[in-house]
Amino acid sequence: MxxxxxxxxxxxxxxxxxxxxxxxxxxxxxxxxxxxxxxxxxxxxxxxxxxxxxxxxxxxxxxxxxxxxxxxxxxxxxxxxxxxxxxxxxxxxxxxxxxxxxxxxxxxxxxxxxGIPLKRQKKAVLDDRPPAPMAGRRHSSELLARLHCGRCELCEQRADVHVHHISKLADLAASGQPQPQWTQLMVRKRRKTLIVCPTCHDHIHHQQPANTPT
Structure with a gap:
């Protein structure tokens, strides 16, 4: 077993x-x-x-x-x-x-x-409910979990967060410009979404190349 x-x-x-x-x-x-x-x-x-x-x-x-x-x-x-x-x-x-x-x-x-002692419990009550699946790649569940945390993934401050989204990660590298912190973070994490606070969201909007689709 x-x-x-x-x-x-x-x-x-x-x-x-x-x-x-x-x-x-x-x-x-x-x-x-x-x-x-x-x-x-x-x-x-x-x-x-x-x-x-x-x-x-x-x-x-x-x-x-x-x-x-x-x-x-x-x-x-x-x-x-x-x-x-x-x-x-x-x-x-x-x-x-x-x-x-x-x-x-x-x-x-x-x-x-x-944190659970490996001690026998003679009066243990078994609950045979099916275990929750381990796989965590479902995009919607992952994105909701990140939103519920309420933490900006760029400055790590707690705030009313927003989702910044791009169509393709390849568009960031194709811009030919030096990559700011937010693009480096998205490329490193291989994510097309970033959870950010309003301040960082405005900062990204000003730094984003005009030819990068969102």
Whole structure:
């Protein structure tokens, strides 16, 4: 079972990043991995050897950190230091990896991977609902998630954001002009959309070449 559940996160026998998730926000990436891990763990909490799932947990954690590292062009160790936290459980504090998104007028949105003790629970209640799919490439879902964050992807300030859209990434390079920060960001992320605040939106409008279709 552990080998079968680990297979989607492996390549050539080693934990590998998920390219299909790298365009999501950090919160969404951790949330997808965390939800899948909780689904596996809660289903097998009745087993006397539930502790053996620590192998699957390590595989999923390494895959998640590699996915974050690939997105930010960083290292696994830096991502681990950035998102590592501690959560309290009835069995004592446990290490987890989490991110928090501030929301106006509401508590922060916390997404977490790990932090659940690998202890057998004889009275665990199984919920056999189908797990949510892991794939995150659906453009509409990704764009909505980025909009709901309410953060400008250029200046990283929170504001009433807008979507700046271009028809083709190739048009940016074809302009023949030095690329400003916003075009470099879109090319690096391979995105035809950019979530920006009103100030950055006006700034982009003035810098955008007249022959670039939107």
């Amino acid at each position: 552990i080998k079968a559940k680990s297979r989607p996160f492996l390549k050539h026998g080693k934990p590998e990043r998920r390219p299909d998730l790298m365009n999501l926000t950090d919160s969404r990436i951790i949330g997808v991995y965390g939800a899948q891990w909780r689904g596996y763990l809660q289903y097998y909490l009745l087993a006397h050897n539930v502790w053996q799932l620590n192998r699957l947990q390590w595989v999923m954690l390494t895959s998640m950190l590699k996915t974050l590292a690939g997105k930010h062009r960083s290292t696994v160790s830096k991502m681990a230091r950035t998102y590592q936290a501690t959560t309290d459980t009835r069995h004592g504090p446990r290490v987890c990896f989490q991110t928090s998104v501030e929301r106006a007028g509401r508590p922060p949105l916390v997404t977490r991977f790990g």
